[in-house]
Amino acid sequence: xxxxxxxxxxxxxxxxxxxxxxxxxxxxxxxxxxxxxxxxxxxxxxxxxxxxxxxxxxxxxxxxxxxxxxxxxxxxxxxxxxxxxxxxxxxxxxxxxxxxxxxxxxxxxxxxxxxxxxxxxxxxxxxxxxxxxxxxxxxxxxxxxxxxxxxxxxxxxxxxxxxxxxxxxxxxxxxxxxxxxxxxxxxxxxxxxxxxxxxxxx
Amino acid sequence: xxxxxxxxxxxxxxxxxxxxxxxxxxxxxxxxxxxxxxxxxxxxxxxxxxxxxxxxxxxxxxxxxxxxxxxxxxxxxxxxxxxxxxxxxxxxxxxxxxxxxxxxxxxxxxxxxxxxxxxxxxxxxxxxxxxxxxxxxxxxxxxxxxxxxxxxxxxxxxxxxxxxxxxxxxxxxxxxxxxxxxxxxxxxxxxxxxxxxxxxxxxxxxxxxxxxxxxxxxxxxxxxxxxxxxxxxxxxxxxxxxxxxxxxxxxxxxxxxxxxxxxxxxxxxxxxxxxxxxxxxxxxxxxxxxxxxxxxxxxxxxxxxxxxxxxxxxxxxxxxxxxxxxxxxxxxxxxxxxxxxxxxxxxxxxxxxxxxxxxxxxxxxxxxxxxxxxxxxxxxxxxxxxxxxxxxxxxxxxxxxxxxxxxxxxxxxxxxxxxxxxxxxxxxxxxxxxxxxxxxxxxxxxxxxxxxxxxxxxxxxxxxxxxxxxxxxxxxxxxxxxxxxxxxxxxxxxxxxxxxxxxxxxxxxxxxxxxxxxxxxxxxxxxxxxxxxxxxxxxxxxxxxxxxxxxxxxxxx
Numbered sequence: 001x002x003x004x005x006x007x008x009x010x011x012x013x014x015x016x017x018x019x020x021x022x023x024x025x026x027x028x029x030x031x032x033x034x035x036x037x038x039x040x041x042x043x044x045x046x047x048x049x050x051x052x053x054x055x056x057x058x059x060x061x062x063x064x065x066x067x068x069x070x071x072x073x074x075x076x077x078x079x080x081x082x083x084x085x086x087x088x089x090x091x092x093x094x095x096x097x098x099x100x101x102x103x104x105x106x107x108x109x110x111x112x113x114x115x116x117x118x119x120x121x122x123x124x125x126x127x128x129x130x131x132x133x134x135x136x137x138x139x140x141x142x143x144x145x146x147x148x149x150x151x152x153x154x155x156x157x158x159x160x161x162x163x164x165x166x167x168x169x170x171x172x173x174x175x176x177x178x179x180x181x182x183x184x185x186x187x188x189x190x191x192x193x194x195x196x197x198x199x200x201x202x
Numbered sequence: 203x204x205x206x207x208x209x210x211x212x213x214x215x216x217x218x219x220x221x222x223x224x225x226x227x228x229x230x231x232x233x234x235x236x237x238x239x240x241x242x243x244x245x246x247x248x249x250x251x252x253x254x255x256x257x258x259x260x261x262x263x264x265x266x267x268x269x270x271x272x273x274x275x276x277x278x279x280x281x282x283x284x285x286x287x288x289x290x291x292x293x294x295x296x297x298x299x300x301x302x303x304x305x306x307x308x309x310x311x312x313x314x315x316x317x318x319x320x321x322x323x324x325x326x327x328x329x330x331x332x333x334x335x336x337x338x339x340x341x342x343x344x345x346x347x348x349x350x351x352x353x354x355x356x357x358x359x360x361x362x363x364x365x366x367x368x369x370x371x372x373x374x375x376x377x378x379x380x381x382x383x384x385x386x387x388x389x390x391x392x393x394x395x396x397x398x399x400x401x402x403x404x405x406x407x408x409x410x411x412x413x414x415x416x417x418x419x420x421x422x423x424x425x426x427x428x429x430x431x432x433x434x435x436x437x438x439x440x441x442x443x444x445x446x447x448x449x450x451x452x453x454x455x456x457x458x459x460x461x462x463x464x465x466x467x468x469x470x471x472x473x474x475x476x477x478x479x480x481x482x483x484x485x486x487x488x489x490x491x492x493x494x495x496x497x498x499x500x501x502x503x504x505x506x507x508x509x510x511x512x513x514x515x516x517x518x519x520x521x522x523x524x525x526x527x528x529x530x531x532x533x534x535x536x537x538x539x540x541x542x543x544x545x546x547x548x549x550x551x552x553x554x555x556x557x558x559x560x561x562x563x564x565x566x567x568x569x570x571x572x573x574x575x576x577x578x579x580x581x582x583x584x585x586x587x588x589x590x591x592x593x594x595x596x597x598x599x600x601x602x603x604x605x606x607x608x609x610x611x612x613x614x615x616x617x618x619x620x621x622x623x624x625x626x627x628x629x630x631x632x633x634x635x636x637x638x639x640x641x642x643x644x645x646x647x648x649x650x651x652x653x654x655x656x657x658x659x660x661x662x663x664x665x666x667x668x669x670x671x672x673x674x675x676x677x678x679x680x681x682x683x684x685x686x687x688x689x690x691x692x693x694x695x696x697x698x699x700x701x702x703x704x705x706x707x708x709x710x711x712x713x714x715x716x717x718x719x720x721x722x723x724x725x726x727x728x729x730x731x732x733x734x735x736x737x738x739x740x741x742x743x744x745x746x747x748x749x750x751x752x753x754x755x756x757x758x759x
Binding site: 033065 | 206207210211214246249250251252262265266269270272273274277319321322330331332334335338339367370371374379382383386387390391392393394395396397398399401402404405406407408410412413414415416418420421422436437438441442443444447448449450452453506507508509510512513514515516517518519520521522523524525527528529544545546547549550551552553556648649650651653656673674675756
């Protein structure tokens with residue numbers, strides 16, 4: 001349908017167009033956005049770092065583990081959701097479990113978590129909210145539900161020899177309401193809450 | 203209460219899109235009909251060697267699409283293969299051949315299927331100069347093809363359907379780039395990262411270590427959604443808090459994904475000189491969209507199935523800041539627009555809930571579909587619909603004053619057949635070829651039972667429809683799936699484009715026939731209903747048997 005010469009001419013145009021567009025869209029555009037971001041919004045552009053004193057201890061957006069080296073949850077800290085990122089909250093390996101609703105591994109994991117959380121916090125297994133029993137999509141979910149945070153108050157207060165009502169007040173102060181009042185779900189940022197609770201003196 | 207919030211969320215989205223429909227649709231019509239070039243465009247045409255005032259036949263237009271995409275394919279492939287010598291590659295090795303092919307095919311076809319895990323596979327240069335560039339230009343190609351088809355309807359006795367290079371340039375520079383610049387800055391304000399920091403090692407509150415990723419994410423994230431691409435900067439895609447930090451950024455992504463596909467009917471109406479035709483097409487798209495959002499949201503809210511019932515809610519694979527409804531809204535938007543981004547893991551949806559993203563794609567990505575591809579897909583279905591109506595009353599069918607003759611019907615029918623063939627043959631071969639079946643079952647499939655079949659079916663549905671989302675438990679980085687899905691993406695994109703442009707050429711060459719009392723009006727509810735019916739029948743009859751083996755069996759037994 002076309003002579004080899006027109007085909008070759010079109011190929012030349014295509015190649016030059018791709019090169020020029022790569023310079024504009026693949027180099028100038030991202031560098032310009034980076035420049036604007038670094039100048040105008042450096043905290044967000046660099047990952048919303050959270051500091052204690054002058055030491056960065058994490059990101060306000062990325063969940064982290066509050067477990068010992070063997071993966072056992074540390075009772076003096078509020079615990080995040082289960083995580084399927086690497087060995088848990090591995091920020092270089094974001095991932096969900098991808099287990100389906102009838103997968104025996106998921107069913108077993110939920111049963112085990114339910115028993116563990118009930119015992120760990122001394123609560124009725126039926127009072128445990130769904131977010132505490134399920135792994136998030138990213139494996140890096142920085143949040144838990146207010147219900148799961150409140151459920152952990154007694155344990156954390158006892159471990160830290162703090163008054164339960166003080167810790168409860170802290171949780172309530174850390175509840176983030178829905179965006180615009182109706183988008184998404186209310187959350188509690190686990191890292192921020194734990195920093196706050198660590199600063200509470202008994 | 204949460205149901206009220208869910209309704210408010212959809213109402214907010216609908217309001218924003220309604221406000222954008224006219225100005226954006228009109229703006230796009232002006233872009234693609236204007237006789238004037240911007241100064242920067244004239245520089246571009248000179249550099250590239252294009253005469254912007256010349257017009258192309260459909261064959262020349264197609265040649266431009268194919269050569270440009272072919273160059274893109276080779277370009278993205280080579281960038282990955284030579285990653286080690288590129289700057290900011292984070293010490294990552296060259297991407298293997300099979301995976302490089304799959305990824306190049308994926309981004310050139312506007313699919314953004316990801317057999318790879320970005321954090322451990324591609325450095326920043328491949329992301330910004332390879333993948334993100336394709337995010338822009340593959341979207342611009344899609345819109346260009348749709349506009350060429352619309353010109354087929356609007357022109358009479360014309361041998362040409364526009365100039366591909368002009369349409370490509372204007373779509374990129376006047377539409378996608380300006381919106382992306384503004385959107386990227388808003389996203390950074392919302393918490394999306396934009397840096398070249400690489401991984402930063404930090405000491406956590408308990409004294410452990412965590413390696414936090416960096417990257418030029420916001421600039422890519424915005425076009426990923428605006429261009430209905432979907433390829434995540436990180437493995438967890440838009441559920442990663444650095445990609446989608448809040449519920450409001452998630453809603454903004456839905457706006458970005460839907461704004462062009464839902465406004466293109468206005469562009470279409472304007473260009474064919476009858477805005478009511480645009481409203482009719484919009485009504486069909488919106489009906490599917492609203493029904494699909496409602497069904498998926500209800501299914502996930504009810505949370506049927508052993509694991510969700512045990513946990514007290516379908517929260518496996520969902521982020522707390524999104525909950526059920528911000529996840530199902532995003533999931534529906536992403537799978538009905540051929541974007542394929544995810545902010546929740548579809549593999550972990552309830553059995554029937556997980557069927558909805560699949561059904562969304564199986565509709566053929568037309569409600570509202572990908573940028574451009576949604577409009578041309580829907581116009582093909584409209585051609586089929588007037589043909590069916592013509593058969594019922596025994597008249598030669600017409601659409602927008604153009605006779606739908608055997609040639610037009612042949613082209614439309616061939617278009618319709620490509621996608622289901624790729625999906626069903628690809629899925630069937632994965633289980634039928636000895637050697638490959640064992641590999642698929644032992645290596646690729648993650649969940650046991652019917653759900654495993656669903657994972658493979660989902661993959662081919664996603665690839666052939668250029669969506670890119672996945673039942674992500676599937677390990678797709680194998681020789682069979684990299685090759686088969688790569689080919690499904692290329693065939694699923696470019697074979698239909700050949701038919702669309704041939705149809706455009708055929709229609710443009712025709713004169714217009716005047717409407718008579720016997721002409722079926724294509725702006726009335728009757729036609730809207732007919733088009734909805736045709737879309738459902740074409741899909742449902744084709745895919746119902748295989749769905750009974752996968753999600754229906756899992757959800758109903």
